[in-house]
Amino acid sequence: MKKKKHIIVLINGKRRSGKGLLTNAIKEKSLKRFNDNVHIFSFAQPIKDITEPILKQLEW
Secondary structure: OOOOOOOOEEEOOOOOOOOOHHHHHHHHHOOOOOOOOOEEEEEEEOOHHHHHHHHHHHOO
C-alpha cells in the first residue's frame, strides 16, 4: 500500500495580522500542486497548545 503524503502548515500570529490572507494565498498556490493534501491551521494562540493534540493524533 502506498503511503499518502500530507503537508501541514501552521500559521501563528496576533489577531488581525493578515493570517487569513496568507492562508488563502498558500491554499491557492499549493492545493493543485500537492493534490489537495495540504492542511493549513491558522491560529492566535501559543503554538505548543495547538500542536500537541495534532501530534498525538498523528502518533508523531
